[in-house]
Amino acid sequence: MKRYVIEREIPGASDLSQQELAAIASKSNxxxxxxGVPYRWITSxxxxxxxxxxxxxxxxxxxxxxARRGGFPANAVTVVANEFGPDTATR
Structure with a gap:
């Protein structure tokens, strides 16, 4: 599977409560x-x-x-070309 970054524009997103985030997570799950296809939500x-x-x-x-089934916006969907972090410098 490919990994994607999805950008969702949601006015007031930073003000969503833990209860609201839990409801969104439940819907997403x-x-x-x-x-019916291979799919995995990693994190948000x-x-x-x-x-x-x-x-x-x-x-x-x-x-x-x-996104369509969940009623979530998907303003940008970008495939991840590569991944790196601090440990990459020592490899």
Missing amino acids: DVVASL YVAGDKVYCIHEADDEEAIREH
Whole structure:
């Protein structure tokens, strides 16, 4: 599967309560289970009026179908070309 970064514009995202985030997570999990294709939600980050999600799927269409079924915006969907971190410098 490919890894994707999904940018979701959600006004007031930083003000969402833990209960609201839990409800969004529950909906997302239900949609993932119903897709019928390989799909994995890795994590999400809330920053300002945006939520950045890391998901794995075979193609962008699966990412967009997840968003459609869940009622989530998917303003930008970008495949991750590579990944690195602090330990990359010592390899």
